[in-house]
Amino acid sequence: MEKTARETTSLETGVRLTGFQVFDLATGKAVNTPKAYGKSIKTSDLPDGIARFFPFGVTYDEPADPISGGANSEAPATGTGLPPDVLLPMLESMREDIAEIREALAQVHMRMVGGSLLIIYEADWERAREGLKWLEEADEDEDGDDEENEDEDEDEKRVGPPYLVKLIDFAHTKVVPGIGPDEGVLKGVDTVLTLLDGRIEQTKAVIASTEAAPAS
Template sequence: MADNDAAHPNSSELHSLAYQVGGHAGIQVIGDGALIVKAALPVELQFYQSIQADSALASLRQWVPTYIGTLRLEGQNTAEGLASVDGVPDHEKEMIVIENVAHGFRKPNILDIKLGTVLYDEDATPEKRERMEKQARETTSAETGIRLTGFQLFGNESSEPLVVPKDYGKSLRATELHAGIARFFPVHDSMIGLPGADPGGRMDVGLPETLLVPILRIIRKSVQEIRDILSRIELRMVGCSLLIVYEGDWSRAERSVEWLGKEEECVSSGEDEDEDEDEEDSEEDGGTDWPCAVRLIDFAHTRVVGGEGPDRGVLRGVDTVLGLLDGRIRSLM
């Protein structure tokens, strides 16, 4: 499904994205959900294409969803149920196809963190600029460079996630962000006061501490690598988000953490891994080997700005995330 040979799927092949905690509503998936279809402004499409072609952006490729290409929808009702972007219906825009980062997780716990201290693009109207500046001041964006957009958590025995809406993140003060992160990374049976909790204030969500701590460390390492890359790239990333996904199913999480530990041991010792055994396990389970994933997403207002240096507002936000992760890890030690 390359850019110069766009696919033409029938609308019946598209389904609503099951787990969406941020961004515009109406994002679709193809088939088994491995690929996302979404409307894209020209700037976002250009960014995804530039990441593939521009060597200066090569280091960022592994930290954004894999870009597959573009497509056009066929059928009279292809626009029904799809969102609009900046007031233009999806069926009048080019659709892009990208990796669904949550695909392969059995019970994906998902957090969308809006990055940056500036929430308006350079071509924003004065009215929109004023509105976005007010929103940044009234939330945690202006002070910390982040806003917890929304998140969902699974219980080990639950078939549906507990969804915490955007209003929760918007209501937080900067001093309360550590509590927000703790609520997204709970130790099992320690959740108190979340929306949707039972009268006793406890929810069947979270992982055992023995699994949560190593997953937090992996996520922290990934965020640090993203920070190091962004400090060297000259971009303005208005409205982009940091997407964090980790496995909520205990058995899958345990197996993934153990697998990753063996991988690291093999690398440090110079030994070859048992590829046949790993492939057999993956095929049997049908999921990802990794216990978590971190990606930058949402590039409708991301631009290359040669000679202007990195996006300091986004870097501030990533530093805030690193501090919150460090604090959560320390609280569990």
């Protein structure tokens, strides 16, 4: 593990992208990015990796990454990813959840080797919108006394959060009181938060440019 960390982005940033998939609605198939990609890229390439994982659902010119100042990424193929106006609130909510995970980790005296942050999100545009609406209404539903309608449509019953964020892979984790939090883990989570900040700003820029464009 130490050798892999030295040869990848792990040592410098606390993060290495592993393999991931983005569902292509146009073909009905997953677009795979293998583990070899995450092992081959440099730290400066991480924003491009995040853009691959959170592509825009139609072809846009990618703005330069505001964090690294790097060159523009290639626009993803039409059919992958979510529209920017759907992706933005999802990224912002996801960032809040990861920040809460970071706060919790900062309170635990432990050492973790090989831990992972699992992120899954809804690729279907309409279901993603429904999930975002579910998030907005979740707090009200928790405070309210409304009983669930037994005749509710089956599709509506399946609506839930549009994404999932979990800390996984605890096989090499030790809790040791008095040792303090794992600074390497905190560094990795901080890197993820910074990368999300960059993608959020890119998404805002695309939305702003679209709104400013003259109607054809």
